[in-house]
Amino acid sequence: MTSTFAAPPPAGGTPAAAPPAVEAVQVSKVYGAGDAAVHALRGVGVGFARGAFTAIMGPSGSGKSTLMHCLAGLDTVTEGRVRIGDAEITGMSDKQLTMLRRERVGFVFQAFNLLPTLTAEQNILLPLELAGRKPDRAWFDQVVDVVGLRDRLGHRPAELSGGQQQRVACARALVARPEVIFADEPTGNLDSRAGAEVLGFLRSSVREMGRTIVMVTHDPVAASYADRVVFLRDGRIVTELFQPTPDTVLDRLKSLGG
Numbered sequence: 179m180t181s182t183f184a185a186p187p188p189a190g191g192t193p194a195a196a197p198p199a200v201e202a203v204q205v206s207k208v209y210g211a212g213d214a215a216v217h218a219l220r221g222v223g224v225g226f227a228r229g230a231f232t233a234i235m236g237p238s239g240s241g242k243s244t245l246m247h248c249l250a251g252l253d254t255v256t257e258g259r260v261r262i263g264d265a266e267i268t269g270m271s272d273k274q275l276t277m278l279r280r281e282r283v284g285f286v287f288q289a290f291n292l293l294p295t296l297t298a299e300q301n302i303l304l305p306l307e308l309a310g311r312k313p314d315r316a317w318f319d320q321v322v323d324v325v326g327l328r329d330r331l332g333h334r335p336a337e338l339s340g341g342q343q344q345r346v347a348c349a350r351a352l353v354a355r356p357e358v359i360f361a362d363e364p365t366g367n368l369d370s371r372a373g374a375e376v377l378g379f380l381r382s383s384v385r386e387m388g389r390t391i392v393m394v395t396h397d398p399v400a401a402s403y404a405d406r407v408v409f410l411r412d413g414r415i416v417t418e419l420f421q422p423t424p425d426t427v428l429d430r431l432k433s434l435g436g
């Protein structure tokens with residue numbers, strides 16, 4: 179049996195019928211075929227509310243990255259449907275998916291993925307440039323100030339700390355004002371202090387700038403920055419938690435045996 183974990187009604191007056199920023203309906207993903215087939219996702223139904231920060235947790239191999247890649251249009255589903263805003267992405271051509279990712283989605287990866295020959299500022303503005311859009315200078319300034327990179331804009335990634343590089347990657351994800359930002363283990367390569375800075379920044383971009391973030395993490399402390407945690411096991415969403423704390427997340431993980 180498959181259960182659907184809908185996005186909760188947002189607090190504070192927004193109509194409960196507001197459609198989620200991202201939605202997966204009965205999504206299955208099979209890698210390979212025959213005896214070698216891996217069922218990475220088995221009928222996942224989940225919605226991610228607009229203006230919310232959601233964490234995805236679960237044991238290694240439970241399907242977290244696969245789910246995120248399917249939600250973001252980086253990978254195709256075997257069965258089911260994915261919607262980003264009002265766009266049904268299932269069945270889109272590669273070209274349409276590329277456009278959609280450029281215009282409507284931001285990414286933050288564990289490995290920062292900055293271009294080494296570009297300065298921090300050039301890295302931040304790259305997605306806009308690729309999309310042929312003009313930067314909105316006031317918004318750029320606001321993003322740069324929130325991530326605290328004003329005095330580092332002319333530096334190349336090799337001249338920045340890991341935490342600063344990840345804040346550049348966060349600013350790059352935000353500057354095009356995407357409908358949703360996907361982050362896969364954004365603090366996986368950071369020490370706890372730099373991790374806390376990046377997480378604090380992700381949270382304030384949700385609270386103060388109304389962004390929508392979906393973040394995969396192994397870390398209960400990282401997950402506690404989110405408004406909601408959904409837990410995957412063996413390719414299924416098995417439970418969820420609202421207003422998580424590190425302790426409640428840890429308890430839930432233990433009860434899953436993960």
Ligand SMILES: Nc1ncnc2c1ncn2[C@@H]1O[C@H](COP(=O)(O)OP(=O)(O)OP(=O)(O)O)[C@@H](O)[C@H]1O
Pocket residue numbers: 209210216217218236237238239240241242243244245
């Ligand atoms: N390209 C692929 N080809 C075949 N199998 C894959 C592929 N990508 C992932 N898998 C398998 O799908 C399952 C889910 O993988 P996924 O990467 O989504 O796990 P995860 O929850 O992100 O794990 P981790 O916490 O280790 O990153 C695993 O069994 C994995 O081996």
Ligand SMILES: [Mg+2]
Pocket residue numbers: 242243244
């Ligand atoms: Mg993963």
